[in-house]
Each structure stands twice: as structure tokens, then as C-alpha cells.
Amino acid sequence: MGFIESTKRIDSVIKYQKPKKEIITIGKVITVDGDMILEEHSPTELYPVYIVDEYPEFKETTSKLSKEENKKQFQSQLNQFVKNNFKKTVVDSLELIVKQKIYVDFEITNTGNIIIKRTRAYYPELEKEAERVLKKLPKLMPARKDGKAVSVSYILPIIFNIEE
Structure with missing residues (x-):
């Protein structure tokens, strides 16, 4: 009791x-x-790219794609741009013998501009080259969330497989 x-x-x-x-x-x-939630997206708020409704796009992107197709096309176009613009002479001059990774953390603003926040690589020369390439990116169409253009953060890994 x-x-x-x-x-x-x-x-x-x-x-x-x-x-x-x-x-x-x-x-x-x-x-x-209670049950009411009031939320407003700030146009300057930064979102991780994976939670937006529509990924950023290059100007020549095919319209009317699903979210997954849009994501794949953006990643493919971004990778192709880096591959076409990265100077192989920088890699050759370092006489590398193992696989190299470069990570570029950048923002795609709600106006489609690129802001590089951080670059990481074992060699500073690779960091500088990765930054140079990303600064050459054309203005993009921004990501969208709830129908509004938003800024997103994106981390791009660049990997070099060294072949002898």
C-alpha cells in the first residue's frame, strides 16, 4: 500500500x-x-544539399527530372567540369605514388553563386588547384525548397587514382 x-x-x-x-x-x-507550427525559410539560411526539394542545376540541365535524376545529373556535370578543368600538370609535378583525395566544402547561394568555405588535401598545391577549378564554375540555378531558392552546402570529394 x-x-x-x-x-x-x-x-x-x-x-x-x-x-x-x-x-x-x-x-x-x-x-x-498545440498542432500549429509556424516556420519561414530565410533566403540566407544554409541547408545541407540532401534535404532540399530540387538540387542546384547547371543552366543546360534537362528540366522535368525526378529528384534522384536531378541529383545524379548535377553530380555528373560537376564531376565532369572538375575533370575537364583540373590541371594534370599539378598532379604530375608532385610525383605522387598513392591515391590522393581533396575535399572542397562550398556553398551554392540562393542566387547560384559559389562560395568556397574550406579545402582539405595532403598537398597545399592540390588544395589551390581545386579552389581554382571551383572558382571557374559558371553561375548555377540555385537549389529549391518549398518552391523558394535556397542556399545549400556541398562537399565535393576529388579523388586521383595514381597509375604507373
Whole structure:
């Protein structure tokens, strides 16, 4: 009986209060009152590329693609651009003997411009070359979320397989 009496005491102290919840989204906290959520996308808010409705696009991209097709086409075009513009002489001058990876963290703004945030590679020469190539990218059509142009972050791995 002692256990049940304690439970009754605790229940009599608790008062019902309509719960307010906080939902954490990318870069902000939203207060939820009941079932209503009010959220507005800031045009300067930065989203990870994988949560947008439409990936960024090159100007010559085929329209009316599914999200998955749009993603594949963007990645393919971006990879082809890097492959066509990366100077192989930079790689050759380093006399590399193992596979090399370069990671470029950049933003595609809601206006389609590129902002390079960080580049990582073992050799600084490879970082500089990767930045040079990405600065040559044409203005893109921005990603879209809920029908609005938004800025997205993107990390591009560039991998060199060294063949003898």
C-alpha cells in the first residue's frame, strides 16, 4: 500500500499544462503551440544539399527530372567540369605514388553563386588547384525548397587514382 499512496501524492502535485514543444531545425528553434507550427525559410539560411526539394542545376540541365535524376545529373556535370578543368600538370609535378583525395566544402547561394568555405588535401598545391577549378564554375540555378531558392552546402570529394 505504501507504493500506491506515494503515487497518489505525486499525482496530486502535478498540474496539467498544455505542452509547448521546441523543434530544432537547421539553424533555428521553432516553438510549437498545440498542432500549429509556424516556420519561414530565410533566403540566407544554409541547408545541407540532401534535404532540399530540387538540387542546384547547371543552366543546360534537362528540366522535368525526378529528384534522384536531378541529383545524379548535377553530380555528373560537376564531376565532369572538375575533370575537364583540373590541371594534370599539378598532379604530375608532385610525383605522387598513392591515391590522393581533396575535399572542397562550398556553398551554392540562393542566387547560384559559389562560395568556397574550406579545402582539405595532403598537398597545399592540390588544395589551390581545386579552389581554382571551383572558382571557374559558371553561375548555377540555385537549389529549391518549398518552391523558394535556397542556399545549400556541398562537399565535393576529388579523388586521383595514381597509375604507373
